[in-house]
């Protein structure tokens with residue numbers, strides 16, 4: 156009987172001269188999702204195995220923008236406008252949505 160760790164792994168078959176042997180494969184990378192609204196992120200590498208992900212360059216793995224690979228464009232736009240409102244003095248930090256406050260602080264750090 157296969158061990159508990161072997162039961163979870165993806166399996167495949169490889170034909171050799173003597174017999175058809177069972178082999179285990181590594182996990183695939185899942186599609187990344189937005190940390191705020193759980194939408195699928197675009198421009199992020201997925202599907203390939205771990206060694207392939209290590210070989211490709213950093214810019215091929217995710218887009219190089221503010222909070223890219225973490226937040227989707229809609230959430231990013233909302234949060235940046237909230238940061239600008241707080242910066243201009245229209246809104247207080249305590250009036251903003253508590254779920255986005257951490258991302259607002261991160262964007263403030265990147266801008267300054």
Ligand SMILES: [Zn+2]
Nearest residue numbers: 189192227230
């Ligand atoms: Zn989002």
